[in-house]
Amino acid sequence: MDLTFNESESAFRDELRAWITANHPGEEPAGEDEGYAFRRGWQRQLYEAGWAAVHWPTEYGGRDATLVEAAIFNEELARARAPFPANVLGLLLAGPTLMIWGDDEQKQRYLDPIMSGDEIWCQGFSEPEAGSDLASLKSKAVRDGDDWLVTGQKVWTSGAQYSKWCMLVARTDFDAPKHKGLTYFILDMEQEGVEVRPLRQITGDPEFNELFLENARIPAANVVGGVGNGWTVALTTLMNERAGLAFGLQVGMKVALDELTEELAACGKLDDPLIADELGELRIKCEILRLTAYRGLTATMKYGQPGPEGSLTKWMWSQGNQELMQFATRALGPQVLVGGSSWGRSMLRSRGNSIEGGTTEVLKNIIAERVLGLPRKK
């Protein structure tokens, strides 16, 4: 057992830290579009210095970073309060999915612009009637000569307004069992049959979108992993979603908790034993999340897959972060509920944590069935 970074991990961290210090882009500007352009510029900086996709193999322009190094990358970005790259879904989801399921031409065509941020990607999985039961999705793709024509509606597509491409899962066979009739496509967002409508969420921001597809055209060459194989390909994307994001989120929680502790100390509230108790509990949850994530990484590196602890981190994070934000607004007082306060806004945003990327209820089902081996209700 060694919970320190070894020589090469430390060297990786030191090099990255020095680079971030020298190249930090500063404070993100206000405004959705301005912020996005800023993060896109930041990704270009990372790309030019070879830092945009550390976890990708070197043959695709990455650094072939180990899981621990990839975790260090996310920890260092969060630690420096530097933004995440704009094309996060391309880097974490589309890229790795194409590396496994894409053909040579697709890899050649799409991977580099994902890394540079020249082409932004979004994810067209969820539908109004297909949330946790994703495989019941109804968007329909029919063959039209060398192309497919897709009609349907997608929801929760973050970044769709900036995207060139969409990872789209649609039904190509309505007679097959629900998991078998799906196909994974690369959809060009810049065409007439695609309409993006902003979806205003409880914070008031339109972070997500609805996507309306009306005979949107997709060349047959843009099928990923074969017609009818969409569910398996989509699972690759979903597994990357849950594993890849954990470290950055964990550090984000720690940064917020440090800020809260300092603010409470500054107004003398740490002497209140009830405040100290709750703050201690949050710190414990935050630390346990980090430790459990590292246990999962070690198990994955040593045995090829995480142990029972690996399924817990997304749940731990969403619960911990929600409790943290709720506690912050309670402990700091009503002034943080005034418009424009970042605590109030973060508290509202945190309600989505236990829904996005797999609801807590679905995660519990997965744990009960696949980790604990409990029977499934018929």
Place this chain on the structure above:
Amino acid sequence: MNFDFTEDQHEIKRTARELLAKRSGLEQVREAAEAEAYDESLFTELRELGWSGIAIDEQYGGAGLGVVELMILCEELGYALAASPFLANALGGLMIEHCGSDEQRAKWLPGIASGEATATVTIADGGSGEVVADADGAAVIVLVEGNEATLVARADAQVEPLATIDPTRRYARVTASGGEPLSGDVASALAAAEVALSAEMVGIAQRTMEMAIEYAKERKQFDTPIGAFQAVSHRCAQMLLETEGARSATYFGGWAADADRSQLAFASAIAKAAASEAALSVTASSIQIHGGIGFTWEADVHWFFKRAQLDAAMLGGASEHRARVTQLTAASLAAAGAS
């Protein structure tokens, strides 16, 4: 970064699991609990195998391994709910080893390592410890008051045996005046002891979770195994969350005790708080999932629930450790801000 045991440590864990399954099954635990007396031959076997001296320096007759190896044994002893003075002796040993003088070590550690003259430790107030594990059979008792620790020979202390709600272990009230101080770093010795104690609670949580899952797979109501109902299965998932969280924190504490003492105070505080909460909550959930049967004397789950109550209170409860976590982080943030 390697958050896993070495092959040797995995081997210790496997061996301990197998041995205790044979020597300390639930029938033996029940026998000891109902008799309110230990099966002496169990502790004799453990000490002859060298378990009691696992973390004690070789010059005092121990195996010279670390807190991590001791923690592994404590987790397995908790998993088996073994009825023996092992834990109290190990905790007392950590105190003397880590903050005793050379003379005190030479005097007491050989008996602790061999298990022939055992130790125990308690938090005390004005010279008394209210509920002290295995004090009556001990040769030496360590009393910790604030940042000071005093070592008292059993013969010089007043020891009144107590019947607590946990009949799987012997407890007593201890009063002592005098004794000699342990002059070293009391806080970090106590932190190492907290980690070993936390490990026992991780084992208790693991075992009672497994018992609940087994029962939920077998027990049918409405023609369905109850584990298929989400109200039950989600509770089981919650037990896993709490158990694995406590395990992460406790293993971090074991590593810090052996490899990075600068993180030990923080690590042991989160370990003790998380393991105490997990042991209380998981054992209670396990009773609930067992339903009516879980509330009977015949079911074994109550022995674990009772031990968890005493362990959670030993060396300070969860809220004390949470307050310490806040104190430590506030201090380290202030120091980082000042530099």
